[in-house]
Amino acid sequence: MKPSELADTFTKVVESLKHIVIVVAQIDPDALASAFVLKEIISKISAKSTMTVVDIVFGGHIGNAQNRTIINLFDLSRAMIPSTEYDFSKCEAVALVDSSKMKDGRVTLPTNLSPVIVIDHHRDSDLPTGGGQFYWIDEVGSCSTMLVELWLALGFEIEKLNEALLVMLALGVFTDTQALIQAGERDFQVYQSISKRIEPRQLQKFLSPALNRDYFDQLQIALQNRVQKNGSLVTGLGTIDHDDGDNVALIADLLIRESTVSTVIVWAIVDNVIRIAARNDDVSEPLEDFLREKFGPDSGAKLTSHGLGIGGARLELNSAPWMTKALKYGDSQKKLEDFIGQLVQDLVFND
Ligand SMILES: [Mn+2]
Structure with a gap:
């Protein structure tokens, strides 16, 4: 999709929403960054019209010391609800990031909820295609790459991302591309634009977290x-x-x-x-x-x-x-x- 097309389709979908839940099937740095940036984007767009409520739920377990360090340091746990404790009946729409499967053993979604936003870089989607939705599945190294591209396509500046989001995005790209070894042109471009705005030492504590x-x-x-x-x-x-x-x-x-x-x-x-x-x-x-x-x-x-x-x-x-x-x-x-x-x-x- 071209940037203008991305921005138009995305804005149209978001403008009609009152309450959306972002689903993270399995937590990793890329999925965390993607979910929290998506939440920020939806909030920014909807602030002009409907004030959409955005929840983030997750399946599976926190996973490892790295994820736990990110969650603790940026105090994310209050903003994330385990999918088993979430009341899906109160929301009208689902967004999937860093995953594009409805049938995922780690999160059971009610069958009446179909995702209206899907942003993913995996190739194992089981989604039906349909109108009025924002499905964006692309072969890049990380989902964080796509979220930064969406952020820019919507006309927001990189400087407007807060430090926590910048660090999370840098980690998302870095870890999902095996320390940039598997990074493509687009991943590099995104990584460069965000990493120069953060202290390199900021990343270090996440890359080799303490083990008990x-x-x-x-x-x-x-x-x-x-x-x-x-x-x-x-x-x-x-x-x-x-x-x-x-x-x-x-x-x-x-x-x-x-x-x-x-x-x-x-x-x-x-x-x-x-x-x-x-x-x-x-x-x-x-x-x-x-x-x-x-x-x-x-x-x-x-x-x-x-x-x-x-x-x-x-x-x-x-x-x-x-x-x-x-x-x-x-x-x-x-x-x-x-x-x-x-x-x-x-x-x-x-x-
Ligand atoms: Mn990923």
């Missing part, structure tokens, strides 16, 4: 418990605290880097739920399909622009049909964990 002691203890357990068959690696952390929940994803991020591993499944029991983090760098097997087949509908994944599948699943311990069987073993937590470890291995290793 529990992370290393759990990493040790993960390394001890790992079982590998061909390229698939499965490991479990046992039962961990709610506050350590993100370590499941963090450890999966590390293990996928091993050269003989192409799929990683890390599980842990967190708050009576089996939380599963999955990573896959073998593009021939879509991670989403794999997770759905193995762990059911409460799974989801996305493919990053550099070919890494990132996803997860959750299995409620209380409602699982096999739980009665598990409980026979489960007079001790250790036995339950052993059972789950075996179950996850069976699911992953057997067809």
Whole structure:
């Protein structure tokens, strides 16, 4: 789309809205930046007419130390609602950023709500096309790139983005393009225009965030418990605290880097739920399909622009049909964990 076309279509869609919810299927720096810049854009446009209410909801988990650092430092948590706690009936429209799938295991959207705004750089959309909407799916390195392009197309200046948004956008482009290695012309242009307006040291604390002691203890357990068959690696952390929940994803991020591993499944029991983090760098097997087949509908994944599948699943311990069987073993937590470890291995290793 040409900038003028982008601006016109977008403005038309926004002007008619009273209450929209921006849905982030899975939090990462790119998705966070995109959601908060989109909110800013909608608020700026609607201020002239309707004063649209804009909510941001998210699916999945915060994910890792980097996401948590961004959320804490910029105090974003009050402005983001977990999708499971959000009352979708009060809004009339949905916007999707950094994802273009309606059927995503991590966020269940009411069927009567179809997205009116979709901005994404992934190629796995399942959206129907229709009139009166703003669907923009483009092959660039990051969704943040597109949000900055939209910002400029609407006639706003880069200087008008506040510092938090600038830092978030820079991180969005930087992380989604693998430190700019996968960046295209448009990503570079956007990165340059925003990064010269922020302190380089500002980015540093996000790029190598502090890791807590529990992370290393759990990493040790993960390394001890790992079982590998061909390229698939499965490991479990046992039962961990709610506050350590993100370590499941963090450890999966590390293990996928091993050269003989192409799929990683890390599980842990967190708050009576089996939380599963999955990573896959073998593009021939879509991670989403794999997770759905193995762990059911409460799974989801996305493919990053550099070919890494990132996803997860959750299995409620209380409602699982096999739980009665598990409980026979489960007079001790250790036995339950052993059972789950075996179950996850069976699911992953057997067809
Ligand atoms: Mn992205």
